[in-house]
Amino acid sequence: MAVVERxxxxxxxxxxxxxxxxxxxxxxxxxIRAIGAAPVADAVRxxxxxxxxxxxxxxxxxxxxxGLAAGFDKNAIALRGLGAxxxxxxxxxxxxxxxxxxxxxxxxxxxxADGALINxxxxxxxxxxVVAARLRRLRRRGGLPIVGVNIGKSRITAVEDAVxxxxxxxRLLAPLADYLVVNVSSPNTPGLRGLQELDLLExxxxxxxxxxxxxxxxxxxxxxxxxxxxxxxxxxxxxxxLAGIVATNTTVRRDRxxxxxxxxxxxxxGGLSGPPVAARSLEVLRVLREALPAxxxxxxxxxxxxxGDVRARLDAGADLVQGYTAFxxxxxxxxxxxxxxxxxxxx
Numbered sequence: 001m002a003v004v005e006r007x008x009x010x011x012x013x014x015x016x017x018x019x020x021x022x023x024x025x026x027x028x029x030x031x032i033r034a035i036g037a038a039p040v041a042d043a044v045r046x047x048x049x050x051x052x053x054x055x056x057x058x059x060x061x062x063x064x065x066x067g068l069a070a071g072f073d074k075n076a077i078a079l080r081g082l083g084a085x086x087x088x089x090x091x092x093x094x095x096x097x098x099x100x101x102x103x104x105x106x107x108x109x110x111x112x113a114d115g116a117l118i119n120x121x122x123x124x125x126x127x128x129x130v131v132a133a134r135l136r137r138l139r140r141r142g143g144l145p146i147v148g149v150n151i152g153k154s155r156i157t158a159v160e161d162a163v164x165x166x167x168x169x170x171r172l173l174a175p176l177a178d179y180l181v182v183n184v185s186s187p188n189t190p191g192l193r194g195l196q197e198l199d200l201l202e203x204x205x206x207x208x209x210x211x212x213x214x215x216x217x218x219x220x221x222x223x224x225x226x227x228x229x230x231x232x233x234x235x236x237x238x239x240x241x242l243a244g245i246v247a248t249n250t251t252v253r254r255d256r257x258x259x260x261x262x263x264x265x266x267x268x269x270g271g272l273s274g275p276p277v278a279a280r281s282l283e284v285l286r287v288l289r290e291a292l293p294a295x296x297x298x299x300x301x302x303x304x305x306x307x308g309d310v311r312a313r314l315d316a317g318a319d320l321v322q323g324y325t326a327f328x329x330x331x332x333x334x335x336x337x338x339x340x341x342x343x344x345x346x347x
Contacts, residue, residue, distance in 0.1 A: 008331030021108040021117075025328075029078050032332075036080030042143040048086035049145075051340035057297045057319040058216035058243040060178050062146055064088035064339045066310055069301045069322035070150035070181065070220075074125045076134050083145035086336030091246075091322065092131070093150030094183050097168040099127030100155055103188065109267040110328075113258040115305065116274030117325050118267050119250070120188045123152050128169040135176040149177035150220065151208075152186060159191040159200075163207045170211035180215050182208055185222035185249035187271045193222060198232055205240055216243035216297070223248035223280040223302060227287050234291035244297030244319070247284045251277050274325035278303025282316060289317035305330070307338050 016024045035041060052064020067089035068082055076092045083090065102124025109118040125131065128151070138144055151169040153162045166182060174180050182205060184195040195201055201219070209217050219242060221233055230247075237245055250271025254264055257276060281302025288298050300318035304310060305326035313321045327334055 004333035005331055005337070008333070009329075012329065012331065017110070017112070020106065021110050022105060025108070029073075032078040032081035032085070034081070035084050036078060036082070038084075041080050041084045045080075045083040045086075045143070045145065048084060048336040049088050049339055051336075052088055055319065058179055058218075060146060060216070062088050062320065065314060065318075065320050066335060066338050067091065067146070067148075067320060067322050068327070068335070069324040070094055070148070070183070071119070071121070072324055072327065076131055076138065076147075079138060079144050079147060083143075085332055086334075086339050087145055088339070089146035089148060089178070089320070091148035091150050091181065093125065093181075094123045094152040094186065095125050095128055095131050095149060095169060095173060096123050096152050096154040097128050097165045098154040098156060099130065100124060107270070109270070111257065111259040111264070111272075111274070112329075114274060114276055115326065115329055116257070116259075116272060116276050117328070118264075118270040118272050120268070120270030122155065122188045123186065128172045132172040132176060135173070139176060146178045147176075148179045148181055149173045150181040150183050152183040153189060153192055153195070155189055159194060162195060162200075163204050166204060166208050167211050170208045174212040174215040174217075177215055179243065180208075180212050180217050181246055182217065182219045183249070185220050187222070187250065187252045187269075196221060196225065196229070196233065198236060201233065202236055202240070205236070205242065209240060209242065218242060218244045218246050218297065218299065220246035220249055221284070223251045223277055223284055224253065225284075227283075230284055230287045231291045234288050238291075238293055238296060242296075244299065245288055245292070246299040246301060246322075247288055248277065248281045248302045250302075251280065273302070275303045275305060278305075278309065282312065285313060285316050285318055310338055 049063040103122035300313040301322035304323040
């Protein structure tokens with residue numbers, strides 16, 4: 001696998017870095033979809049996840065604690081291929097009630113010196129009805145990894161009407177998901193992060209919980225909340241009976257970057273992901289683990305790049321761990337290599 005990673009890094013430097021980041025992403029999706037269409041995809045998935053330590057979280061059996069965070073496969077078009085690459089679960093989305101194109105391009109930027117990304121995609125997706133129909137067809141065929149569905153507010157929907165918007169998506173998608181996530185923490189949809197305020201968050205989560213039925217429901221929070229706000233959301237999740245919390249989304253902060261400030265400023269607004277988020281994401285995990293009941297699930301995401309990062313999150317109390325940004329920098333063998341290394345991990 002080290003040979004694969006070295007080859008990919010050379011390809012990344014000489015080819016992908018010359019491409020627009022979003023164009024490179026679309027090209028990668030074509031390849032991953034082709035992998036998933038191969039007759040041996042299901043057998044490959046079982047092999048690439050076999051080194052992981054199976055865990056049960058939210059009543060669901062995961063072949064490995066490590067999965068792919070939301071944002072990579074927004075529309076559930078590459079699930080089989082991503083499973084074959086070694087991701088034990090894939091969180092699709094963010095999916096909104098209405099289809100939307102997202103923000104104008106350019107909207108995805110690399111920071112190679114930091115191993116990071118800035119994105120202001122703006123929940124570009126096919127909409128809940130189309131994604132639900134696609135998931136239904138995929139479920140009939142089988143051979144999928146564990147599938148989480150991340151839902152967010154449509155851009156055209158006013159904040160005061162957000163509850164009905166989320167309920168619509170949950171009604172369609174929860175029956176097709178292994179777990180469901182309410183995203184109130186992306187910095188790229190106007191007004192969305194305001195839904196993390198408790199007086200707005202409680203009725204929203206209660207309404208989606210009613211729609212979710214037997215499907216486990218989590219809420220995804222921002223790393224930019226202070227510790228008291230994290231504790232309050234943890235208490236709210238416990239009081240409502242949510243399955244847990246996904247921590248954390250991207251950050252709007254830009255401190256302690258190696259990339260020159262002038263370059264970062266030229267990239268503009270958006271959420272920063274990758275290693276610069278790691279320390280705060282780990283802090284939030286520790287706060288949540290103290291605030292939540294022992295049986296509540298915490299999915300830790302943000303700056304996870306190495307087996308040591310995964311081990312640190314599990315040791316700090318995460319039930320599941322997700323990555324995304326390092327996938328772009330480290331290539332197709334990344335998830336499978338982490339699964340093999342984690343064979344010795346114990347909590």
